[in-house]
Structure formats: C-alpha cells, structure tokens
Amino acid sequence: MKKTTSRAIVAAAVFAATAALTLTGCAKGGGGGAGTSDGQLVMWTHNAGNKAELAAIQSIVSDFNASQKKYTVKVQAFPQDSYNQSVTAAAASKKLPCILDIDGPNVPNWAWAGYLAPLTGMDSTLAKFLPSTVGKYDGKTYSYGFYDVALAMMSRKSTLEAAGVRIPTIDQPWTKAEFQDALDKLKASGTFAYPADFSTGLTGEWWPYAYSPFLQSAGGDLIDRDGYKTADGVLNGPDAVEWAKWFRGLVANGDISAKSGADPVADFVNGKTGILYDGGWAAEQVRAQFKDDALFLPSVDLGKGPKIGGASWQWGVSKTCGDQAGALAYMKFAAADKYIAKVAKATGTIPTTEAAAAMVPGYQPGGDNAIFREFSKKFAEVRPVTPGYPFIATTFTKAAQDIINGADPKSTLDQAVKDIDANQKSNNYFQ
Amino acid sequence: MSTIVKPAPARSGAAPAPARRARTRLVGGRKEAAVGWVMLLPAAVLILTFLLVPIGLTFGLAFTNARLVSPEPARFVGMDNFVALFTDDTFWASLRNTIVFTVVIVPFQSGLALVLALLVNTRTRGTTFFRTVFFLPVVTSIVVVSMLWLFMYQKDGLINVLLSKVGIQGPDWLGDPHWALLAIILMSAWQAMGFHMIIWLAGLQTVPAELYEAAALDGATRWQQFAHVTWPGLRATRTFILITITIAAFGLFTQVQVMTQGGPLNSTTTLVFQAVRSGFQQQQTGYASAISLVFFVLVLVVTLIQRFLTRDKEARR
Numbered sequence: 166m167k168k169t170t171s172r173a174i175v176a177a178a179v180f181a182a183t184a185a186l187t188l189t190g191c192a193k194g195g196g197g198g199a200g201t202s203d204g205q206l207v208m209w210t211h212n213a214g215n216k217a218e219l220a221a222i223q224s225i226v227s228d229f230n231a232s233q234k235k236y237t238v239k240v241q242a243f244p245q246d247s248y249n250q251s252v253t254a255a256a257a258s259k260k261l262p263c264i265l266d267i268d269g270p271n272v273p274n275w276a277w278a279g280y281l282a283p284l285t286g287m288d289s290t291l292a293k294f295l296p297s298t299v300g301k302y303d304g305k306t307y308s309y310g311f312y313d314v315a316l317a318m319m320s321r322k323s324t325l326e327a328a329g330v331r332i333p334t335i336d337q338p339w340t341k342a343e344f345q346d347a348l349d350k351l352k353a354s355g356t357f358a359y360p361a362d363f364s365t366g367l368t369g370e371w372w373p374y375a376y377s378p379f380l381q382s383a384g385g386d387l388i389d390r391d392g393y394k395t396a397d398g399v400l401n402g403p404d405a406v407e408w409a410k411w412f413r414g415l416v417a418n419g420d421i422s423a424k425s426g427a428d429p430v431a432d433f434v435n436g437k438t439g440i441l442y443d444g445g446w447a448a449e450q451v452r453a454q455f456k457d458d459a460l461f462l463p464s465v466d467l468g469k470g471p472k473i474g475g476a477s478w479q480w481g482v483s484k485t486c487g488d489q490a491g492a493l494a495y496m497k498f499a500a501a502d503k504y505i506a507k508v509a510k511a512t513g514t515i516p517t518t519e520a521a522a523a524m525v526p527g528y529q530p531g532g533d534n535a536i537f538r539e540f541s542k543k544f545a546e547v548r549p550v551t552p553g554y555p556f557i558a559t560t561f562t563k564a565a566q567d568i569i570n571g572a573d574p575k576s577t578l579d580q581a582v583k584d585i586d587a588n589q590k591s592n593n594y595f596q
Numbered sequence: 597m598s599t600i601v602k603p604a605p606a607r608s609g610a611a612p613a614p615a616r617r618a619r620t621r622l623v624g625g626r627k628e629a630a631v632g633w634v635m636l637l638p639a640a641v642l643i644l645t646f647l648l649v650p651i652g653l654t655f656g657l658a659f660t661n662a663r664l665v666s667p668e669p670a671r672f673v674g675m676d677n678f679v680a681l682f683t684d685d686t687f688w689a690s691l692r693n694t695i696v697f698t699v700v701i702v703p704f705q706s707g708l709a710l711v712l713a714l715l716v717n718t719r720t721r722g723t724t725f726f727r728t729v730f731f732l733p734v735v736t737s738i739v740v741v742s743m744l745w746l747f748m749y750q751k752d753g754l755i756n757v758l759l760s761k762v763g764i765q766g767p768d769w770l771g772d773p774h775w776a777l778l779a780i781i782l783m784s785a786w787q788a789m790g791f792h793m794i795i796w797l798a799g800l801q802t803v804p805a806e807l808y809e810a811a812a813l814d815g816a817t818r819w820q821q822f823a824h825v826t827w828p829g830l831r832a833t834r835t836f837i838l839i840t841i842t843i844a845a846f847g848l849f850t851q852v853q854v855m856t857q858g859g860p861l862n863s864t865t866t867l868v869f870q871a872v873r874s875g876f877q878q879q880q881t882g883y884a885s886a887i888s889l890v891f892f893v894l895v896l897v898v899t900l901i902q903r904f905l906t907r908d909k910e911a912r913r
Contacts, residue, residue, distance in 0.1 A: 172633075182641045250876060253665055278665040368857060423771055426750075555665075559877045563858065570773070570860040580685075587680075588878075591661060 200263035200486040205239045206495065207262035209252065211478065213242035221511035225504045229495055236491035238264065246369075256280050263486035264495060268370065269476025270548040270558065272300035272308050277552035277595055281307045282484040285493065290500050297475030297545045298517045302552075309496075310479035311505045312514035315540040316375060317473075318462040319433065319441040319451050325460070328354050328439075335539055338463040338471045341411065348420040351439040359422050362438040363415070365569065366425035372562040373548060375442070376412070378464065378472040381546055383408035387561055388585060393551040394594055396585045400561075401578040408467065409574030416569055423569050445537045449513050452533070461536050464544065475545030477514070515541050552595040556588045651892075657885035664879035677886035687887070689862035690870045691894075693777060697784075697866070698845040705785040706792055706837050713796035714822075727797075731790035738787065742854035745783045746770070749855070770856055773863040780851050780864055788844070792837055799833030800826065835906040839899060846895050867891045 200207055208226065212219040219242055226238045241262070243251050249271065255261050256278070267275055275281050283305040284291075291299050291309055300308035318339075325332055328350040333339045339347065351360035364375065377387050384404030388396040399405065415421045426432050433441035434454040441447070442464070452459045464471040480499070482492040506524035509516035515538045516522045527534035549557060564581040568574055589595070658677060662670035681687050712730055716723045733741060748754040749769035756766030769779040803826060811821045849868040852858065858865035858873070867887060875884025 178637060180644075182637065256665070274665060277667065279667045280665075427747075556878045556880075559873065566857070567861055570771070572861055588880075592663070592666075 199259060200261055200483055200492075201488055202239065205237045206264060206486075206488060206491050208238050208240050208264040208495075209248075209262040210240060210242050210266050211245045211248035211268075212266075213244045215245070215512075217511040218508065221508045224507065225499050226495075228504075229498050232498065233494075236488070236494060238495055252280070259485060261483040261485050263488060263492045264480065264482055266478050266480050267300070267308055269297075269300060269308075269310065269479050270370075270373075270554050272479060272481070273302040273550050274552040274554055275481075276300075276302040276305075276307045279484055281481045282486065282489060282492075283307055284309070284482065284496060287497060287500065290497070293519070294517045295515070295541060295545075297541065297547050298477070298479065300476070300479050300481065302550060308479035308481035309500065310477055310517060311508040312477060312512060312517055313475060313541050313545065314477050314514050315445045315473055315537040315545070316378065316442065316464060317445065317537065317540060318464055319443065319447065320439060320460045320462060321455055321458045322460055323458050324351070324356075324439050332460065333462050335463050335536075335543060338466045341465065341467050344465045345420075347440070348415075348418070352418075352420065354439075356436075357439045358437045359420065360438070361415070361421050361440040361442065362425050362429045362433060363421045363442045364425055364429040365421065365423060366427055366429065370558060372565055373558045374474040375444075376565050377548065377561060378474050378544075378546060379412065379467060380405060380408045382465065382469055382472040383411070383467040384469050386549075387557050388549045388551065388553075388589075390549060392594075393549065393553070394586075394589060396557075396582045400585070401575065401582045404468070405578055406574050409568045409578060411467065412565070413568055413571065413574065417571075445515065445534070446513055448534060448537070463540060471544050472546045473540055473544045475541065475547045551589075553585070553589050553592060557585055560584050560588075654885045654888050657882055658889045660882045662881040662885070664876065664881050666879075670882065673882070677883050678890075680883065681886050681890065686858075686862055686865060686870060690865045690867045693862075693864060694846060694848065694866045696777065697781060697848055698842055701781055701785055701845050702838065702841050704781070705789055706796075706841055708785060709789045709792035709837075710796050712789060712793040713800055716793070717797055717800045727794075730793055733787045734790040736787075738850045739854055741783070741787050742851045745779075746855045749779055749783075771860055773860045776856055776859045776863045780848075780855065783855075784848070784851055788841075792841065795837055796830070796833060799830045803829035835902075838906065839902055842898060842902065843895060846891070846898070867894075 210219065210222055212222065219240075223240055226240055230237050249268070252261070252265060252275075261280060267281070272281070284307060287306065287309070291306060294309055295313050298310035298313050299306060300310075318333075322332070325347070328347070330347040330350055331339075331343065333343075348360040351357060364371070367375075373387070380386065380400075385402060385408055386396075386399040389399050416423045429438075429441060429443060430447040430450050432438055433443075433447075434450055441451070448459075448461065451461075464473055480496065482489065482496060486492050502518055502520040503524065505516050505518055505521035508514075509521060509528070510525045515534075516525050516528055522528040522535075522538060523530075525534075526532065528538060529535065548554060551557070560581050564577050567577050657670070659672060659674060660670040661673045661676070716727050716730070750756075751766075751768045751771070755769065759766040767775045769775050807825045807829075808821060811825050816824065847868050848866045849872065852864050852866055852869045853872070856864045858869060868891065871884045871887040871891065874880045874887065
C-alpha cells in the first residue's frame with residue numbers, strides 16, 4: 166500500500182514537471198511584439214558562411230539604422246542548408262522574425278501558409294526590377310530580390326575552334342542537333358574526360374533550377390500553369406519524354422557524367438571537361454583562369470528556344486511581425502539602386518535594375534558580364550508559382566535522377582505526374 | 597556443445613541470504629526507495645517529454661493529413677495515408693532495402709567485430725594502440741565518414757584505383773543500382789565495427805582464464821577452445837549485440853542522405869530516409885508519420901522475435 170502511494174506521488178511529480186516544461190515553451194521570448202527583440206526588428210538570412218553577401222546585407226542594415234532613430238534592425242545569419250527548416254520550425258512556434266529572406270520559388274508556398282505579409286506601397290519601385298526577382302502570389306507582391314542568376318554554357322574559344330564547333334550567339338543558339346555534334350567532336354578530340362559537365366553532382370534545389378529549363382525548352386513543363394491543377398500532358402507528354410530521352414542519351418553516350426564531381430567549376434577550369442553548364446557565379450573563377458579565352462554561351466535550344474532558371478533569394482516581411490511599419494520602412498530603404506549594386510557586386514550576380522547594373526563593373530551595357538543580364542532577360546523562366554512547389558521540386562528531382570540512371574522515361578514521368586496531381590488535389594489546389 | 601557448469605553450493609546458499617537482507621532493508625528501505633525515485637525524476641521527465649509524447653503525437657498524426665506548412669489545421673483521414681503507402685513502389689523498395697541491409701550487416705559487422713576483439717584481447721604491448729585505432733571511426737561523425745567514402749567510391753576514386761592495382765575493374769559503386777547498397781553496407785560496417793569490438797572485448801574478458809587453462813590441459817586446439825569455451829561464455833554479449841545492431845541497422849539514414857539520396861533507381865532508399873524526405877522536403881507530415889508508425893511496428897516485432905529466440909531457457913526452470 167505504501168509503495169503504491171509513493172509511486173503515485175512520484176508519477177504525479179513527473180507529470181507536473183513535464184507540464185511545466187512544456188508550458189515554458191509556450192511563453193514568448195524577450196520583450197516587445199513577435200519578431201522583435203527589445204524593440205529591435207529581427208532579420209533572418211540564409212547567408213551564414215557566405216561572407217561577401219552577409220557583409221553587404223550588414224552594411225545596408227547599418228546604413229538603415231544610422232539613417233533614422235525610430236527603428237533598429239538586427240541581423241541573424243543561418244546556414245543555407247537548414248534555413249528553410251529553421252523558418253518552418255519558427256513559424257510553427259509563432260516565432261518568425263520581422264524581416265527574412267526566401268528562396269524565390271518558395272514564396273508562393275510561404276505566402277499561402279501565412280508566413281509573409283504583402284509589400285505595400287512599393288509598386289512603382291518594383292516595376293523597374295527584373296520580373297523574375299519580384300515574388301508575386303495571388304495578385305499581391307510578397308518579396309523582391311536584389312539580384313538574379315543566369316545559367317550558361319561555358320567553354321573556351323580555343324577549344325571550340327580547335328574542334329570546329331560554331332560559337333553560338335543569343336540570337337542563334339545551338340540547336341539540339343548542333344549541340345550533339347559539338348559534343349561528338351569534343352569527344353573525338355580525346356582531350357577531355359567528358360565533353361561536357363552538367364554539374365549533376367550538385368544536390369538540392371539545383372536539380373529543378375537547372376534541369377527543368379531543358380524540359381521547358383523541349384516543350385514540356387513541371388505543371389500546367391493554367392490553373393496549376395495537374396501536370397498531366399506537360400510533364401509526361403511526348404515533349405517531356407523527348408527531353409527525358411535526350412537527357413539520358415547524354416549519359417549513355419558518355420557526353421556527361423551521371424554524377425559529376427563535387428566541384429564542377431574546378432574540374433572545368435582544370436581542363437577535365439570541355440563545356441560546363443553552371444550558374445553565373447562561376448564566371449569569376451572561369452575568367453580568372455582563361456581570361457579572354459573564356460566563353461559564356463546561351464543554353465541549348467531543344468525546340469522552343471533556350472530557357473534558363475530564374476528567381477534567386479528574395480526578401481520579405483513576416484505576417485506576424487509586431488512592427489509592420491518598421492519592417493516595411495526597411496524594405497523601402499533597401500530597394501535603392503546603390504544597395505542593389507552593392508549586393509550584386511558582392512555576390513557576382515546580375516543586378517535587378519538597369520540603374521544598378523550601370524554601377525556594377527562588368528554589368529554595364531557592353532561589359533563582360535552584361536551577357537548574363539541578357540540571358541536572364543530573354544530566357545529566364547520562373548519555376549511554377551504555386552504553394553505546391555516544394556513537393557513538385559522534390560518529385561521532379563527524384564524523377565530526373567531516376568531518368569538519368571536509366572529508368573524508363575514514360576513510366577517515371579507518369580509516376581511523377583500521379584504524385585504531383587495527388588498532392589495538388591489533397592491540398593484542394595491551394596485555394 | 598558443453599556449457600559452463602555453475603558451482604553448485606552457491607545456488608542452495610542463495611535462498612536464505614536475500615530474505616535476511618530484505619528484512620534489514622525495510623527499516624531504512626522507504627528512504628532509499630524515495631531517493632531512488634527522485635534520481636529517476638529528471639530522466640523520466642525528459643523521456644516523457646521528448647520520447648513518449650512525440651511518439652504518441654506521431655501515431656496520432658499518421659491518421660491525419662497534417663502538413664508541415666499549411667494555414668489549415670490537420671484533418672482526420674483514417675487509413676488514407678496507409679493505403680497510399682502500401683501502394684507506393686518507393687515504400688516497398690525502402691522496406692526491401694532496409695531488410696536486406698539489416699540481414700547482411702548483422703552477421704557481417706558482428707563477425708568482423710568479434711575477430712577484431714579476439715585479436716586485441718591479448719596482453720602484449722601495443723594492444724591499446726590498436727584498440728584506439730579500431731575505435732576511431734566510431735567517434736568520427738558519420739556525416740564526415742560518409743563524405744570521405746563518397747570521394748573514395750567515385751569511379752576514379754581511391755577504392756577503384758587500389759582494385760585496379762590488383763587487376764580488378766571496380767564498378768561505379770554509388771552509381772550502379774546493383775552495387776550501391778553493398779557500398780553502403782561495407783562503409784557502415786567499417787565505421788561501426790569498433791564499437792561492437794569493445795563490447796565483445798568486455799564479454800571476452802568475463803570468461804574465466806581457468807577454463808582456458810583447463811581446456812589446454814585437456815589438449816584442446818585453439819579452435820576447440822573457441823567453440824567450446826569462448827562462444828558459450830559470450831551468450832549474453834551475443835544477445836545484446838544482436839539486438840543493438842539490428843535496431844541500429846533499421847535506422848539507416850545518414851549515409852543514404854549524404855551519399856546517394858535514395859540511390860540510383862531506389863536501390864538505397866530506406867524507411868527512415870523516406871520518412872524524412874516526405875516529412876521535411878515534401879512537407880507531408882501525416883504521410884511521414886504513417887511511415888514512422890510502420891517502422892516502429894517493424895522494429896518492435898523483430899526485437900520481440902529476437903528476444904524470444906535468445907531467451908534464457910535455463911532461467912525458466
């Protein structure tokens with residue numbers, strides 16, 4: 166009898182302690198409203214470890230804090246790989262910061278989930294931005310980015326001339342047949358381990374960002390953008406199957422590696438591959454090695470014109486921010502051309518406005534890097550603007566990886582369509 | 597197989613002694629018991645908060661359509677998640693891979709660990725050095741180990757270069773659906789061997805030296821000594837290692853995440869990997885909870901079967 170009583174007391178103590186522990190988790194941290202800390206506006210960014218971009222953002226924040234006495238912004242940097250999870254976890258516990266950056270294709274998902282507040286009063290400013298850098302969903306603007314990045318085929322003038330390959334231009338890019346011919350010639354020359362490198366060793370969002378443009382160039386798409394209800398017919402239609410066969414064909418022919426090295430730029434710069442498909446961030450390294458011999462070429466035209474990915478990291482304001490006015494004041498302040506130029510220069514990316522482009526060395530009309538801005542303007546296609554994008558992205562990544570490893574294209578794409586349709590439906594098409 | 601004969605007098609003398617001790621304990625017994633419960637309190641609270649409550653929530657979520665990111669609350673959907681799960685090819689591939697991995701690695705890893713333990717179970721100089729070296733992979737982060745082996749497994753990586761020196765043309769380890777799982781098995785065994793070596797070593801050192809002397813006097817060869825003295829003496833250790841390796845093997849995740857992300861054509865996807873992928877990347881918390889529930893049932897069934905097969909038959913008498 167005594168033993169049961171003492172056991173009961175201990176059990177009660179355990180439950181009480183557990184309850185106390187869980188309740189402390191519910192308490193609000195710090196003073197002030199949500200997203201703030203001691204009256205300061207908290208800003209989260211994915212740039213931990215990215216010294217250049219983080220420094221640029223910090224300097225904008227310092228300028229903002231110095232320019233007025235009312236608001237102070239505080240920067241907290243996170244590692245990129247776990248950034249999305251950190252934001253999701255914070256949203257679940259209602260601890261989102263006031264200002265945060267978002268990977269472009271995730272904007273519809275986060276806006277629909279109620280994380281983001283619309284940016285008001287900035288329409289005229291944002292009209293001057295590259296359209297792919299402004300995050301819109303359901304008719305409202307939720308985010309803007311300082312820069313965009315363009316994908317390009319990179320090679321060397323000497324390599325192409327030696328192999329007798331035509332150098333493509335924006336108006337006359339390589340066609341599918343021409344590209345294959347170029348690869349065959351490079352393979353025949355025997356100078357390279359692989360004629361081309363598509364950076365297939367990179368993981369994560371790279372796969373939809375880099376390879377869905379080829380799908381779009383061939384005439385397919387990730388989802389039917391008329392209503393965003395189904396992917397049937399676009400992701401598993403004859404155009405899409407053609408893309409899949411082309412993609413697998415490159416591996417089967419030995420033109421590209423199914424899983425490239427961890428640093429494709431280094432491999433290209435060291436002469437292991439003849440053509441590199443990578444983002445504009447690699448331009449510095451390539452130009453440093455090859456100087457005037459470096460070529461930055463438009464992507465391949467698989468039928469409907471070359472296409473490249475668009476939309477990079479963008480900035481927005483959270484819905485639960487306790488001081489919306491302050492956050493919006495910062496957003497307006499930071500959208501100035503000189504700050505766009507600062508961030509773009511630090512990251513080696515395309516400034517989003519013409520005026521800012523004039524301030525960044527290389528991006529002035531006729532400059533070395535102006536070609537990337539041209540690519541972005543002419544060929545960029547944003548990833549599907551739907552809250553279901555994260556699911557579409559992972560499904561496409563798996564399908565593309567299976568295809569490149571030799572799975573049957575039609576059945577793989579049919580399965581992907583089935584999964585995407587089921588997900589869109591189970592979410593009631595995100596109404 | 598002969599068993600170790602327990603000395604007979606201890607058994608008959610064991611009965612009266614505990615009773616006497618229990619009676620003397622009752623006087624100060626309640627205080628000791630209370631102290632014991634208080635010491636248990638922190639661990640109990642933590643286990644309840646971070647283990648039992650989340651497990652309960654997972655089982656509840658498995659029957660809803662909970663999403664990681666959603667403005668709407670979760671709805672009860674009954675068995676929908678499970679129906680979708682059992683008609684999903686990737687799930688059956690994950691289940692198959694997990695079982696194959698476990699079935700192969702349990703004997704392979706524990707066998708190798710036993711060999712290592714036998715080798716270092718000497719009192720010569722230098723055994724401590726070897727014990728440390730064999731244990732080093734265990735304390736290295738599995739992520740770091742995975743990345744290292746990722747480089748080694750490349751088509752022109754270290755492993756294939758070494759194989760070519762012996763005249764064998766190595767396959768594309770992580771790119772070939774037939775070899776990817778084996779590659780992960782080898783790497784996982786190498787990493788975790790040291791830990792089980794230490795456990796076997798502890799077990800080996802509980803076998804009394806007199807038994808070896810007696811066996812040697814009787815003219816037993818080294819193999820006979822192992823089979824008739826060492827092996828039976830390791831029964832308890834054997835059971836422990838079997839159960840712990842099996843449970844750890846079912847939870848294979850990090851290596852797959854870092855090296856193959858589910859592998860060429862579903863050849864390395866595992867249950868835990870699929871649960872994490874659908875829960876975090878695809879934001880389907882309900883579906884991931886269903887996978888977790890299936891995983892829990894599987895591990896529980898296998899562990900119970902193992903406990904039943906390795907139960908101490910003598911203790912029943």
